[in-house]
Amino acid sequence: MENLVVIDLGSNSVRMTISEIDGDGNHKTIEQVKRYVRLSENMGEERLLQPAAIERTLAALGEFKAIYSKLKNPDIQAVATAAVRQASNQKQFLKLVKDQFDLSFTVISGAQEARYDYLGVINTLPVVNGLLVDTGGASSELILVQNRQMKHVVSIPLGSVTLSQAYLESDMVKSDSLFAAMTFVNNVFNDVWWLREATNLPVIGLGGANRTLAKINRRRKNFLNFEDVHGYKLTADDVYATLTQLLGLDLAGRKKVPGLSKDRADIIVGGLIPVTLLMRLLDSRQITFSNAGLRDGILFNRINEIKNDAKD
Structure with a gap:
């Protein structure tokens, strides 16, 4: 049994979904959490993530870690979208998250985000x-x-x-x-x-x-x-x-x-x-x-990987 933790750091909210996946690719959602953080608030023409928005985001990620750290061997897939993608202080922000929570975010492109959206919708x-x-x-x-x-x-x-x-x-x-x-x-x-x-x-x-x-x-x-x-x-x-x-x-x-x-x-x-x-x-x-989107797309992508591994 695999515990897949998907964290989606968006511009308005950060969300976490935890799913149990067995060896056949069957899955069950066991936890969903959402926090409004407004990470893109007042970024301005300089495209700077602002201190207040960063603090709200860090507080939410701290809550998330308190939840997923109780799991056995969690597979954490954390992705960041438009706000972080556009931010001129992206590297500093990601380092802060890494140093504070030992959490590495993948900044995905708009095309990758769209593909995950598609997978979430088409499978549901x-x-x-x-x-x-x-x-x-x-x-x-x-x-x-x-x-x-x-x-x-x-x-x-x-x-x-x-x-x-x-x-x-x-x-x-x-x-x-x-x-x-x-x-x-x-x-x-x-x-x-x-x-x-x-x-x-x-x-x-x-x-x-x-x-x-x-x-x-x-x-x-x-x-x-x-x-x-x-x-x-x-x-x-x-x-x-x-x-x-x-x-x-x-x-x-x-x-x-x-x-x-x-x-x-x-x-x-x-x-x-x-x-x-x-x-x-x-x-x-x-x-x-559709309630299914990016996080669900990442889940179905992982399920496909598990099924393909089982065939080999």
């Missing part, structure tokens, strides 16, 4: 054709799936935290700020040459902002387990109506929206702009949500 949802959209804190990954195969992929440097900080007010969002943010995102999408191949295809939403969109709607429709969004579907009209609702609220009002975490209330508008514009651009009428 019956997706044949569609556009996977993973909106993170500082980057978004787009993956075109055709006949269950990954055809095109791109990672673009915009996310819920970075868009919100660059363009939007944390309280009541002004119309000119919203227009500037949407124009910027539209221009980025227009530079993705293959994106029109996804016209009329369903969208599959990953990442905290997109999952929050699902949770808000599940709470509104009185689902008992509103956080269980895997496989949940919404129409484009539901998506547009939800963003319209949020734009009509100030920060205090957004914090009271059922299904929306108070920790995400100041960045949720920025987080929903990419998926909303994509659905309009591609005339996509439906979005399906």
